[in-house]
Amino acid sequence: MKAEIKIALAGNPNAGKTTLFNRLTGARQHVGNYPGVTVEQKEGRFSRGGIDFRVVDLPGTYSLTAYSEEELVAREYLVNEKPDVVIDVVDGSNLERNLYLACQFRELGIPLILALNMIDVARDRGIEIRPDRLSKLFGVPVVPIIARSGHGIDQLLDTVVNGDFSESARQPLNISYGEDIDLALAELIPLIEEAGLLTDTYPPRWIALKFLENDDRIVDRAFREDSRTADRLEKVVTRITGHLRNTVDAYPEAIIADHRYGFIKSILRQGVLAHKYDTDRLYTSDRIDRVVTNRLLGPVIMVGVLFALYQFTFSYSEIPVAWCEAFFSWFGSRVDLLMPDGLLKSMIISGIIDGVGGVLGFVPLIMFMFFGISILEDSGYLARVAFMMDRIFRIFGLHGSSVMPFIVSGGIAGGCAVPGVMAARTLRSPRERLATLLTVPFMNCGAKIPVLTLLIGTFFADHKAWYMFLATVAAWLVALLAARLLRSTVLRGRSTPFVMELPPYRFPTFRGLFIHTWERTWQYIKKAGTVILAISILLWGLMSFPALPEGRIQHYEQQRQQLLARVSATIKDELEQGERAGLSPRARQLAAGLLEIDDAAAEERLRYSLAGRLGTALETVSRWAGFDWRTNIALLGGFAAKEVIVSTLGTAYSIGEVDPEQSKGLSERLAADPHWNRVLALAVLAFIMFYAPCSVTVVCIARESGSWGWALFSMAFNTSLAFFLAVVIYQTGMVLGLA
Amino acid sequence: MTLREMHRGQRGEIVAITVQGELGLRLREMGLTRGTVFRVEGRAPLYDPVMIKVAGQTLTLRNNEADYIEVKLLADD
Numbered sequence: 139m140k141a142e143i144k145i146a147l148a149g150n151p152n153a154g155k156t157t158l159f160n161r162l163t164g165a166r167q168h169v170g171n172y173p174g175v176t177v178e179q180k181e182g183r184f185s186r187g188g189i190d191f192r193v194v195d196l197p198g199t200y201s202l203t204a205y206s207e208e209e210l211v212a213r214e215y216l217v218n219e220k221p222d223v224v225i226d227v228v229d230g231s232n233l234e235r236n237l238y239l240a241c242q243f244r245e246l247g248i249p250l251i252l253a254l255n256m257i258d259v260a261r262d263r264g265i266e267i268r269p270d271r272l273s274k275l276f277g278v279p280v281v282p283i284i285a286r287s288g289h290g291i292d293q294l295l296d297t298v299v300n301g302d303f304s305e306s307a308r309q310p311l312n313i314s315y316g317e318d319i320d321l322a323l324a325e326l327i328p329l330i331e332e333a334g335l336l337t338d339t340y341p342p343r344w345i346a347l348k349f350l351e352n353d354d355r356i357v358d359r360a361f362r363e364d365s366r367t368a369d370r371l372e373k374v375v376t377r378i379t380g381h382l383r384n385t386v387d388a389y390p391e392a393i394i395a396d397h398r399y400g401f402i403k404s405i406l407r408q409g410v411l412a413h414k415y416d417t418d419r420l421y422t423s424d425r426i427d428r429v430v431t432n433r434l435l436g437p438v439i440m441v442g443v444l445f446a447l448y449q450f451t452f453s454y455s456e457i458p459v460a461w462c463e464a465f466f467s468w469f470g471s472r473v474d475l476l477m478p479d480g481l482l483k484s485m486i487i488s489g490i491i492d493g494v495g496g497v498l499g500f501v502p503l504i505m506f507m508f509f510g511i512s513i514l515e516d517s518g519y520l521a522r523v524a525f526m527m528d529r530i531f532r533i534f535g536l537h538g539s540s541v542m543p544f545i546v547s548g549g550i551a552g553g554c555a556v557p558g559v560m561a562a563r564t565l566r567s568p569r570e571r572l573a574t575l576l577t578v579p580f581m582n583c584g585a586k587i588p589v590l591t592l593l594i595g596t597f598f599a600d601h602k603a604w605y606m607f608l609a610t611v612a613a614w615l616v617a618l619l620a621a622r623l624l625r626s627t628v629l630r631g632r633s634t635p636f637v638m639e640l641p642p643y644r645f646p647t648f649r650g651l652f653i654h655t656w657e658r659t660w661q662y663i664k665k666a667g668t669v670i671l672a673i674s675i676l677l678w679g680l681m682s683f684p685a686l687p688e689g690r691i692q693h694y695e696q697q698r699q700q701l702l703a704r705v706s707a708t709i710k711d712e713l714e715q716g717e718r719a720g721l722s723p724r725a726r727q728l729a730a731g732l733l734e735i736d737d738a739a740a741e742e743r744l745r746y747s748l749a750g751r752l753g754t755a756l757e758t759v760s761r762w763a764g765f766d767w768r769t770n771i772a773l774l775g776g777f778a779a780k781e782v783i784v785s786t787l788g789t790a791y792s793i794g795e796v797d798p799e800q801s802k803g804l805s806e807r808l809a810a811d812p813h814w815n816r817v818l819a820l821a822v823l824a825f826i827m828f829y830a831p832c833s834v835t836v837v838c839i840a841r842e843s844g845s846w847g848w849a850l851f852s853m854a855f856n857t858s859l860a861f862f863l864a865v866v867i868y869q870t871g872m873v874l875g876l877a
Numbered sequence: 878m879t880l881r882e883m884h885r886g887q888r889g890e891i892v893a894i895t896v897q898g899e900l901g902l903r904l905r906e907m908g909l910t911r912g913t914v915f916r917v918e919g920r921a922p923l924y925d926p927v928m929i930k931v932a933g934q935t936l937t938l939r940n941n942e943a944d945y946i947e948v949k950l951l952a953d954d
Contacts, residue, residue: 203899232934389897391901396911399908427935428918432919635938635942637903638936640928642935
């Protein structure tokens with residue numbers, strides 16, 4: 139018995155492959171990337187009956203062409219890694235199309251089992267399948283399963299372990315592709331076999347088929363290996379292609395595809411598949427779609443659903459967020475009491491607890507949003523949204539499937555661009571995918587919400603909710619227009635085929651929901667634990683050092699002493715003991731005077747520090763948008779993570795502890811500041827919403843786009859656009875006297 | 878006539894796919910080949926894309942893709 143059996147799971151998207159994978163491996167899976175490409179690789183391990191298994195969940199594909207990275211990755215994995223068994227998860231309620239891929243696996247000659255999934259759905263639809271007949275006619279073992287419930291999985295694994303998958307037992311499938319193609323194959327195969335062209339990796343018949351199908355990858359490889367033989371093969375192909383075009387006006391690849399389906403249909407007719415009901419009968423899914431994609435009701439329902447998600451996220455997460463806030467507040471005060479005063483304590487409180495605590499406090503909100511999105515995704519509703527939005531998105535050079543990345547990034551309000559950028563993987567065209575992942579950072583992610591709340595709450599308090607909504611609309615407009623701009627200039631090119639399957643509506647499984655929600659929430663938390671922690675400490679350092687020279691500290695101390703000297707001892711005592719509100723006028727005067735001195739000292743201290751100097755230096759440019767040096771410091775911090783903007787702003791305006799949810803102290807301070815007004819607030823808002831993505835997102839963009847060039851472009855492009863908007867807003871606003 | 882010109886509820890049989898390359902393959906791999914019967918379920922609110930029912934699955938495609946599907950109308954149901 140083998141030490142470990144290597145299995146690969148393959149199949150169409152939505153056929154239940156991942157459900158099976160999750161069932162087999164549970165939490166013991168590892169998600170990574172195939173080297174050199176941006177295709178996700180999922181691997182897991184499990185044991186059953188004393189045998190160890192290693193499973194790879196290959197990307198879901200409909201075919202094995204060379205047109206998309208997923209297909210190439212799947213194909214290459216199968217011939218290079220040579221798994222012991224390949225399980226093709228086939229959707230029983232959709233057998234014909236699912237067998238198209240199975241056909242191609244058979245042509246490849248790999249060891250194959252068909253896992254006939256969703257037989258419960260098929261039964262409900264009155265579809266009767268005879269697995270034994272299918273097995274006999276198709277030439278491979280067929281095991282009926284229901285991945286969702288686990289039915290049939292033991293039998294499936296038995297077949298894996300006990301079936302005969304040796305080289306001699308399996309024969310590549312020899313379908314007839316019609317007389318012309320068959321003759322062509324008869325010419326090509328001997329040439330390939332003679333020259334041994336790529337024959338150690340692929341079956342000769344398969345190579346011949348790929349030549350006829352004009353498969354770029356294989357043809358290129360063949361030319362590199364043995365250009366003489368490849369050339370001879372090409373000549374045959376050209377001759378056949380010309381002949382076919384003249385006689386039946388079709389290309390070989392079309393004829394080959396047609397014949398595969400012909401073969402499948404003939405098998406199904408031979409007692410494999412029977413329909414109990416009329417095939418045009420409406421399924422529940424269809425009935426739901428009649429309503430959900432209706433011309434009038436469709437958009438209304440969609441807006442309703444998105445609004446409900448927004449409400450669900452914000453209202454239900456309020457309590458858990460408040461708990462988290464309270465916890466960090468409490469933690470901060472404990473540390474304050476327990477630790478000796480000094481640099482370390484200051485760093486821990488202002489640097490770590492305030493910074494990281496502020497972010498982690500929002501985890502409930504993010505988790506609720508991702509949970510809601512998972513429900514929409516797993517139930518199949520998001521596919522309908524893509525269907526309805528495609529026409530609009532196409533105007534901007536995007537794709538209906540771009541909707542999901544936008545929503546995940548904060549399109550409704552609250553989200554995170556990191557899973558959003560990764561969600562762009564579903565887009566097959568590189569250009570549309572890039573345009574999507576470069577513009578999702580414009581959405582109002584969870585990090586921007588506190589800043590929006592602060593500034594809108596302070597300067598536009600009369601119509602708060604309305605302005606928040608406008609902010610969301612503005613984010614979408616800018617994102618879509620930016621996408622249009624990108625697709626008309628640097629990312630020019632035709633769009634991908636939209637041909638998309640609308641999977642039947644399904645009840646999401648708890649396991650699936652949990653995994654999807656947790657994956658994305660964890661990405662957000664990881665960011666807090668690493669980047670934000672580091673940047674909070676760094677910022678604290680930049681704002682504290684270099685420290686004021688002794689001379690200046692003395693100067694302020696002198697001022698304090700002077701003030702105190704002018705006052706009687708009783709007033710001083712009163713100040714020491716009393717509450718702010720109950721003080722006598724003289725005491726209050728004293729308190730105000732001391733506060734003034736403290737403020738001036740804090741301001742000079744900050745200006746003197748490295749962060750202060752940077753902020754002041756930037757003022758020469760930033761003043762066009764009205765940003766002063768303090769705002770600049772906060773914005774600089776935002777390059778690393780937008781979450782720190784509010785707390786940094788608070789520190790810069792020397793507010794003791796700034797808690798993002800209740801930044802009343804900062805709000806009052808800003809409202810009272812002569813420099814701040816509605817126009818400036820709007821300009822700052824615009825800048826924060828649209829400038830460079832946070833550092834984690836930038837790294838993610840570099841990974842997903844395959845190059846740092848795009849990541850840097852995204853920083854430069856976004857920041858320039860944001861600054862331009864801020865300047866326009868500020869200058870027009872001031873000129874028009876709207877302050 | 879092409880698929881673009883069909884209305885909701887109409888049934889048709891595919892006569893030819895008149896495009897090659899990637900789009901042609903994508904249409905074919907989803908089961909849209911000569912002789913396949915389908916029904917038009919509906920269209921998106923902006924009249925594009927179109928939703929069709931074919932061999933037990935529901936597919937959606939853009940009108941400019943439907944242009945390449947030559948069809949023969951069958952009796953409505």
